[in-house]
Amino acid sequence: MLELTTPVKYVKRVGERVAAALATRGVETVEDLFYHLPFRYEDRLNPQPIASLTPGAMASIIGEVRGSVLLRTRSGPMFEMTLGQGLGTVKCIWFHGSYLKDRFKAGQMVAVYGKLEPSRSAMAAAAIAGQGASAGRFKMIQPQFEILPDRADPDSDATLEIGRIVPVYESLGGTTPWGAKLTSKWMRRVVWSIFEELDSATTPGAPCSTESTMGLPVPETLPPAMLARLGLPSRMAALRAVHFPEAGTPMVDLMSASTPAHRRLIFEELFYLELGLELKRRRMRERAGTAFTTSPAVRQAIKQVLPFHPTAAQKRVLGEIVADMRRPQPMRRLLQGDVGSGKTIVAMQAALVAIENGAQVALMAPTEILATQHYLSARKLLSGAISPSTGQPYKIALLTGSLDDRTKRETQRRIMRGDAQFVIGTHALQEDKADFANLGLVIVDEQHRFGVQQRFKLMRKPGSERSDGGVPGRVSDPDVLSMTATPIPRTLALTLYGDLDVSVIDEMPPGRTPIVTRRTTEEQAAEVWEFLRKQVAQGRQAYLVYPLIEGSKDDQPELDFPHDDPDDSASDSGASAEPGVAAGFSPRQQSHSNLRGFSPGPSATRSGKSTPAKSRKSAKTEKLFTEKPKLRSATEMYDELRTGALKGLRLGLLHGRLSADDKEVTMAQFKRGDIDVLVSTTVIEVGVDVANASVMVIDHAERFGLAQMHQHRGRVGRGAAKSYCILMTGQSGQSGGSVTPQADARLNALVASQNGFELAELDLQQRGPGEFFGTRQTGLPEFRVANLLRDKAVLELAKAEAERFAARPDPALPPAEIDAVWARLKQQWQRRYGLIEA
Ligand code: ADP
Ligand code: MG
Numbered sequence: 001m002l003e004l005t006t007p008v009k010y011v012k013r014v015g016e017r018v019a020a021a022l023a024t025r026g027v028e029t030v031e032d033l034f035y036h037l038p039f040r041y042e043d044r045l046n047p048q049p050i051a052s053l054t055p056g057a058m059a060s061i062i063g064e065v066r067g068s069v070l071l072r073t074r075s076g077p078m079f080e081m082t083l084g085q086g087l088g089t090v091k092c093i094w095f096h097g098s099y100l101k102d103r104f105k106a107g108q109m110v111a112v113y114g115k116l117e118p119s120r121s122a123m124a125a126a127a128i129a130g131q132g133a134s135a136g137r138f139k140m141i142q143p144q145f146e147i148l149p150d151r152a153d154p155d156s157d158a159t160l161e162i163g164r165i166v167p168v169y170e171s172l173g174g175t176t177p178w179g180a181k182l183t184s185k186w187m188r189r190v191v192w193s194i195f196e197e198l199d200s201a202t203t204p205g206a207p208c209s210t211e212s213t214m215g216l217p218v219p220e221t222l223p224p225a226m227l228a229r230l231g232l233p234s235r236m237a238a239l240r241a242v243h244f245p246e247a248g249t250p251m252v253d254l255m256s257a258s259t260p261a262h263r264r265l266i267f268e269e270l271f272y273l274e275l276g277l278e279l280k281r282r283r284m285r286e287r288a289g290t291a292f293t294t295s296p297a298v299r300q301a302i303k304q305v306l307p308f309h310p311t312a313a314q315k316r317v318l319g320e321i322v323a324d325m326r327r328p329q330p331m332r333r334l335l336q337g338d339v340g341s342g343k344t345i346v347a348m349q350a351a352l353v354a355i356e357n358g359a360q361v362a363l364m365a366p367t368e369i370l371a372t373q374h375y376l377s378a379r380k381l382l383s384g385a386i387s388p389s390t391g392q393p394y395k396i397a398l399l400t401g402s403l404d405d406r407t408k409r410e411t412q413r414r415i416m417r418g419d420a421q422f423v424i425g426t427h428a429l430q431e432d433k434a435d436f437a438n439l440g441l442v443i444v445d446e447q448h449r450f451g452v453q454q455r456f457k458l459m460r461k462p463g464s465e466r467s468d469g470g471v472p473g474r475v476s477d478p479d480v481l482s483m484t485a486t487p488i489p490r491t492l493a494l495t496l497y498g499d500l501d502v503s504v505i506d507e508m509p510p511g512r513t514p515i516v517t518r519r520t521t522e523e524q525a526a527e528v529w530e531f532l533r534k535q536v537a538q539g540r541q542a543y544l545v546y547p548l549i550e551g552s553k554d555d556q557p558e559l560d561f562p563h564d565d566p567d568d569s570a571s572d573s574g575a576s577a578e579p580g581v582a583a584g585f586s587p588r589q590q591s592h593s594n595l596r597g598f599s600p601g602p603s604a605t606r607s608g609k610s611t612p613a614k615s616r617k618s619a620k621t622e623k624l625f626t627e628k629p630k631l632r633s634a635t636e637m638y639d640e641l642r643t644g645a646l647k648g649l650r651l652g653l654l655h656g657r658l659s660a661d662d663k664e665v666t667m668a669q670f671k672r673g674d675i676d677v678l679v680s681t682t683v684i685e686v687g688v689d690v691a692n693a694s695v696m697v698i699d700h701a702e703r704f705g706l707a708q709m710h711q712h713r714g715r716v717g718r719g720a721a722k723s724y725c726i727l728m729t730g731q732s733g734q735s736g737g738s739v740t741p742q743a744d745a746r747l748n749a750l751v752a753s754q755n756g757f758e759l760a761e762l763d764l765q766q767r768g769p770g771e772f773f774g775t776r777q778t779g780l781p782e783f784r785v786a787n788l789l790r791d792k793a794v795l796e797l798a799k800a801e802a803e804r805f806a807a808r809p810d811p812a813l814p815p816a817e818i819d820a821v822w823a824r825l826k827q828q829w830q831r832r833y834g835l836i837e838a
Contacts, residue, residue, distance in 0.1 A: 001201050002194060004031035004218060012193040018182065021174025030194060034239050035784045036187070037265075038167030041254045042111060044148075045164050045247055050088030053116055055138060060113040061090055062148070062162075065104045070097070083110060091119050091139040104147070113168070114143030144168075146185060160192055161185070165245045165254065191243050198236075221268055221824060223817040225810060226801070230267070231260065238264040257790060265785045266794045267801075272829040273781060274795075274802035277498035279825070281332070282806060284499070288476040289330030290359060290440050294322060297388040298356040302349050305385050313337075313507035314346055320503045321350050321481060325441070331479035334447070334497050337505030338756035339485040339714025340512070344374070344689070346505070347443045348381060350481055355421045356389045359440020362478075363424045366446050368400045368660050369667055369683055374445065375424040376668075377689075382422075399425035402660035439478045447482035485714065486707050487756040489764045491788045492772060494799055495781065515717040517725040517751045519701075528697060528726055529645040535695050535724075536649055536676045542695035543715055544641075544679045547703045548633035549655045631700055631730070638679040646677060654680040682708065684715060691719035701727035702743035706763040707772075709750055727751075742766055765789060 002011070007029060009019035019028075027033055047062040063083035071078045079097025081104050083090045092112055094100055104110065119139040149158045160166075169187040198218065218236040227234065233241065241261035245254055253259045257266065310318070317335060324331035337343045351361040363378075365371040375398040382394040397420035399411050408428075414420040418437030423429065482500065493502065520528060532542050638653040652666045652675035663683075669675045671690050678684070678693075682704075696716045698709060709727070717723035727747050729739050739747075749762050764772050769788040788795070804810075809818045 002030055002197050004029060004034070006030045008033060011190060012197070013186070013190050018174065021182070022172060025172050025174070027172060033187075033191060033194065034243075035265075036169060036172065037242055037785060039170050040113075040168045041245065041251065042113065042166045042168060043251050044111060044162050044166050050085045050090060050138070053138065055116050055118045057116060058114065059116045060111060061085070062109060062111045063088075063090065065106050065108045065110055067106060068100075068104050070101050081110075083112060089137050090116070091137075092143050092145070093139060093141050095142065109148040109150075109162070110145055111148055111166075112140060112143040112145045114140035116140060146183075160188055164247060165249060165251070167191075167243050167245075195240060195244070222271070223810075223813045223821065225812045225814075225817070226805075227264070229810075229812075230797070230801070232264040232267060233260055235264070235268070237261070257785075257787070262785070263794055266787075266791050267798055269783055269786045270791070270795050270798035271802055272825055273495060274498060274799045275805060275821070275825055276829055277495075278802045278806045281499040284332055284477075285329045287330055289328055289479060290325075290357070290476055291328040292322075292325040292353055292357045292359070292440070292479075294326065294353060295356075298353055301352050301356050301385075301388050305348070305352070305381050306345070307381065308345075308509070310345065311342065311505075311507050311509055313505045314342055317503040317505055318346050318349055320501075321346070322353060324501070325350065325353055325479055330477035331441075331481065332500050333481050334493075334500040334502045335481060335483045335505070336487055336502060337483075337485065338487060338508070339711050340508065340718055341485075341505040342509050343445075343483045343485070343505060344377065347445070347481065347483060348378060351378075351422055351441060351443065354441035354479070355394065356387065357440065358389065358438070359478075360415070360418060360420065360436050360438050361422050361441045361443065362429055362436065362439060363422070363443040363445065364429050365424070365426060367656075367683055368402060368426055369654075369663050369688065370445065371400055371424055371426045372398065372660075372664050373667065373688060378422060378424060394422060395420050396422045396424065399423055399428055400660060401426055401428040403428075441479045441481065444480065444482045446486075447484045485711060485756070487760040489757075489761050489772075491792055491795055492764065492769060494795055495769075495788060498799070511720055512717055513720075513722055514754060515696075515713055515723045515725050517713065517727065517754075519727045519729065519747050519751060521729050522699075525728065526645070528728060529641070531724075531726075532646065532677060532695060532697070533649065539692075540694040540721060541670065541673065541675070541690065541692050542677045542697065543684060543693060543712075544634075544637070544677055545684065545696070545698045545712055546632055546634040546637060546679070546681055547700045548631050549657055549681055550633050550635045631703070634679050634681050637699070641677075641679070649676045650674065651676070652678045654678055654683060656681060656683045682712075684712070688715055689718060690715070692721075694719070694721045694723040695726070696724070697726045697728060699728045700730045701747055702729045702739045704746075705767065706746045706749060706759050707756075709746070710754075710756055710759050713750070713754075725750075 007019065008014050008022055008027060009016050011030060011033070014022070022028070022032075027036060042060040044062060048059065050061060050063070053059050053061070061083065063085040066082040066084040066089065068079065068081040071080060076096050077098045079094045079100045081092045081094075081100070083092055090112065092114075116138050117140065119137045146161070149161050151158045151162070167184075167188060169184045171184070172182050172187065174182050218239065220235050222232075222235070224234070232238075238261040241249070241259065242265065245259070245261075249259055253262075257263075317337075321331070321333060321335070324333055335343055335346065347363065351363065354361045363371075363374055365374055375396065378396050382396065385394060386392065387394055395414075397411050397414055399408065399415070403411070411420065411423075412435075415423055416435050416437055423436075488497065532544075535542060634653060634655050638651060641647075642651045652670055654663060654666050654670075658666070666675070666678070667688075670678050670693075673692060693716050696713055698704060698712055701709065704712075713725040716725060727750060729743075729747070745762075746766065749759060753759055786794070805818075805821070
């Protein structure tokens with residue numbers, strides 16, 4: 001008898017060989033096949049009349065083959081098949097379609113799916129006949145098609161293919177033993193036969209209690225009472241309805257995955273995720289942490305170092321954080337606040353609470369530049385201050401990967417002895433060598449740059465011996481405060497950070513003026529340089545950001561945004577120059593061009609149209625460099641501007657491949673005002689804080705992600721001076737150039753809005769959850785049916801139900817069913833979602 005766990009090779013029409021092919025796609029059991037859901041449906045019960053269709057939309061049409069022809073064209077063979085339905089026709093066109101030559105026979109019924117376009121010959125004919133364009137003649141380029149079975153043929157699966165709503169599956173790849181592709185049609189039959197077999201195993205009328213789902217081939221996974229309350233179908237019914245919808249199911253619901261059947265499957269997946277997160281959060285609350293106290297001495301310590309009046313929002317979140325720290329359970333809190341909202345001082349205050357309680361504090365930053373900056377500002381903030389509890393100055397240490405070995409070992413010893421109270425560093429802090437004597441608080445700045453896995457690693461770090469409250473000798477967990485300036489859309493926050501408590505700084509420090517944001521193109525570069533000169537003359541400083549470190553041979557761009565150039569697979573370079581920054585380009589992207597870098601001034605051109613060289617270039621070269629324009633890089637532009645358009649200004653160069661010392665020196669010079677214009681890469685994206693800088697120029701802005709540019713923009717507007725963000729695109733022209741419609745939308749959104757949350761939502765829509773943070777290792781669970789962009793409402797429901805279930809299970813639920821839910825969570829879901837804590 002088939003069960004969900006039955007290997008696919010035992011399924012009718014599958015067998016060993018196909019099973020092997022399926023295994024490479026992760027499909028090993030009947031359950032895996034079941035969860036390969038249709039990605040669209042065709043209504044072949046009520047096929048649409050051709051005359052009712054509107055061009056420009058996707059359409060599925062059933063018609064009969066009127067004729068077909070293989071044409072020779074200059075660009076190769078082209079196959080045309082005319083599909084007819086009464087007077088209406090659709091011309092289906094396949095380029096390089098020789099393989100279709102003998103596929104269609106006149107009179108055959110065929111279903112096609114594709115984008116409907118008005119046919120030129122149809123329009124000409126309509127014009128002659130004096131009709132409108134609605135003569136019911138269309139064309140479809142490269143449509144998907146299925147030849148429908150002949151109803152009269154008793155061997156055909158006619159009932160599966162016609163006269164019903166038909167599921168369409170994404171191909172699983174692979175072929176059958178006789179070489180046929182594992183098409184949608186194949187999938188449909190396989191799934192159908194599984195249902196048939198399951199049905200024959202559970203004959204209606206056989207003694208089978210409806211309360212108990214034990215022993216059913218498709219066991220129920222959610223308590224029936226819960227399903228009833230939420231109006232969701234059973235698992236078996238849902239699977240069946242998703243694969244073979246009942247006649248009459250609204251097509252819009254099917255296509256948007258919002259039928260009750262879809263919602264049930266999505267709910268299940270998200271419910272167990274949220275339940276796992278909820279459980280984790282509850283478990284954390286049961287663990288031993290440190291109950292810090294806030295004596296008058298602690299308050300005094302905080303007050304004496306505050307450089308300004310905190311905003312109301314800063315006060316509120318500090319209150320939330322300190323309330324957590326006072327509890328004997330470990331804190332797990334995420335502090336969100338738009339860039340420039342002033343998270344650092346809040347973190348420093350929290351650090352002082354721990355330090356005054358005799359504990360050590362670790363502050364982790366994703367880049368050396370940022371770690372160093374925090375170190376310097378902590379030193380500045382605490383210099384001269386005397387700790388009320390020890391009567392001594394505070395002891396601060398910096399630990400990064402690039403320190404020389406001796407310094408590193410010495411610092412590690414200080415950490416181990418408890419001699420360093422406040423340790424600031426990069427991921428080097430996580431290495432096991434940095435054993436703390438008494439770690440009480442971990443602060444992770446720009447936490448999203450680390451990825452969730454690292455977050456877990458850090459949290460598991462051996463904690464301190466408890467010195468107060470609690471069981472003596474028991475190891476306690478440090479408090480963890482994560483901070484992020486990338487506002488996290490709620491759907492992601494619920495899935496990625498569902499186990500954390502969240503605080504939000506929703507107010508900017510006083511005196512900020514909005515940053516003027518403008519778009520410009522490289523043709524106007526001369527004006528941009530002129531503007532920079534004026535600002536510098538007024539005593540201001542500027543950032544100039546490029547996507548690449550070096551020139552065309554550079555395969556390690558410091559860009560964490562896989563750009564949306566359709567003909568470039570952005571994923572084939574895993575190189576990255578900064579921790580947490582995934583490279584977004586393929587090396588071949590830059591290798592085509594032989595154009596030299598950018599020369600500023602009105603004569604600069606990239607298209608080649610006005611250069612005399614054009615006529616001498618072969619058409620092929622022309623094509624190559626118009627397709628793949630060269631990108632300007634920080635190093636090249638630094639050299640070029642220094643002696644060119646920005647001659648006379650003091651320029652500095654900063655990127656991830658410089659040594660830590662060089663980076664530090666350059667940053668310090670910029671902070672002091674010894675550098676006017678800092679030419680840089682995305683290393684300055686996070687955290688960097690220089691109040692006098694008032695201009696941010698992002699070159700090749702079309703290549704950057706939305707959240708990323710918002711972060712960059714946040715580097716300016718930190719002082720009282722009016723600030724500017726200039727988004728310069730590589731090529732003017734909205735299409736055909738390097739500015740895709742998506743990039744265009746991003747740039748316009750930035751000009752229109754300075755609200756990080758708004759921009760983050762748009763970014764999520766554009767990039768999808770997996771790419772939102774720009775790194776792939778965000779620890780986002782792999783969903784089988786859920787889609788975070790689509791299923792927001794179900795996610796909220798799942799979260800609420802998970803909280804409710806964990807807090808006080810419904811009295812209507814039998815205890816055995818409650819236990820079953822917990823057991824299921826443990827067995828199956830925790831592993832899948834990576835929720836297991838070793
Ligand atoms: P972020 O939240 O992006 O990390 P920072 O902590 O770097 O922001 O703060 C941005 C700037 O605002 C810093 O220069 C900081 O000194 C300043 N700042 C923070 N809070 C206040 C405040 N309450 N009043 C005035 N300036 C503030
Ligand atoms: Mg910061």
